[in-house]
Amino acid sequence: MQEPDSQISTSYHHGGLRDALIAAGLDILNEENVMGLSLRKVAKRANVSHAAPYRHFKDKQHLLAGIAEEGFRALAQGMTAVLDAYGDNPRQAILQMGHHYIAFGVAHPAQLSLMFSDLLGWGESESLGEAAGETFELVVRMITLAQTAGVVKQGDPEQLARAHWAMAHGLAMLAKEGFLSGEDGEYDQQKSTQALENLLVGMEE
Numbered sequence: 001m002q003e004p005d006s007q008i009s010t011s012y013h014h015g016g017l018r019d020a021l022i023a024a025g026l027d028i029l030n031e032e033n034v035m036g037l038s039l040r041k042v043a044k045r046a047n048v049s050h051a052a053p054y055r056h057f058k059d060k061q062h063l064l065a066g067i068a069e070e071g072f073r074a075l076a077q078g079m080t081a082v083l084d085a086y087g088d089n090p091r092q093a094i095l096q097m098g099h100h101y102i103a104f105g106v107a108h109p110a111q112l113s114l115m116f117s118d119l120l121g122w123g124e125s126e127s128l129g130e131a132a133g134e135t136f137e138l139v140v141r142m143i144t145l146a147q148t149a150g151v152v153k154q155g156d157p158e159q160l161a162r163a164h165w166a167m168a169h170g171l172a173m174l175a176k177e178g179f180l181s182g183e184d185g186e187y188d189q190q191k192s193t194q195a196l197e198n199l200l201v202g203m204e205e
Contacts, residue, residue, distance in 0.1 A: 018056045018066070020046045025067050029110045034119060039063060064114060065125040071111040072131035075104050079138040083145075090146035091200065097142055098168040098196040099189055102180075105172030106187045112172060139165055143203075152203045160203055167199045 024045035028037050039053040039060055046052070057063040078100045086093035105112040114120070115132075122129060139161040146152035152160060171192045174180050182188035 017046075017048070017052065020048075021053050021056060021063070022066050022070055025063055026070075026111060029067065029114065033110070034064065034114065034117070037064070061119065061121045062125065064117070065120050065128045067111065068115045068117070068120055069125070069128045069131045071108065071115045072128070072135045074108075075101065075115075076131070076135040076138055078104060079135065079142075083138065083142060087145060090142070090149045090151045093142050094146060094152075094164065094200055094203075095193070095196050097139065098164065098171070098199075099192065101165075101168035102172045102175050102189075102192055103187070105169075105176050109176035112176070116169075136161065136165065146203075152200075163203070164199065167195065171195055 021042055024042045025037060028041055028045060037060065039057065040050055042063065043050045043053050053063065057066060079097055082093060082097045082100050086096055120128065140157050143152060143157040143160045143164065147154055147157060171180065175187050175192065178185070180187055180191040182191075
């Protein structure tokens with residue numbers, strides 16, 4: 001029987017192995033939970049040898065950090081798209097970025113929870129910290145644009161960015177648990193719009 005490791009150089013070259021392991025880990029995380037995730041299970045799901053994950057992750061905690069990092073990068077990609085689309089309308093940018101955050105939480109509930117878990121070992125993953133920081137900086141950039149346009153009051157943009165993040169994150173937690181669902185059981189964006197608009201009123205001049 002051929003050892004799966006012999007397939008790695010062709011199937012998972014140029015960084016593909018890491019991506020495949022993270023994808024497999026996220027699948028397992030969605031199906032089970034953090035406690036049900038292991039490097040052995042991830043290797044099996046990715047169809048590689050049990051030793052293959054150790055090429056990129058020295059233990060489970062580092063795998064979790066990798067999954068969380070990819071979550072921040074995906075979230076940041078969507079936030080960047082919001083800024084590109086609404087950069088000339090800061091008020092709408094604030095609302096739409098909040099909605100994007102909530103939608104991400106609804107679509108990726110397990111990953112969002114992991115992204116803020118104390119299981120990650122933040123001090124041991126520089127790239128995770130960078131990904132989270134870059135995501136937050138996009139919120140700061142949005143607030144700064146709104147301040148320049150006179151939509152949001154002056155002051156420390158980081159403090160206002162934290163308020164926006166806290167509101168969006170809280171709404172995302174409610175939404176992923178079904179507390180912001182409509183009659184069809186699906187997330188109803190209108191249920192979070194008022195909360196985001198109330199936050200905006202508090203930040204206005």
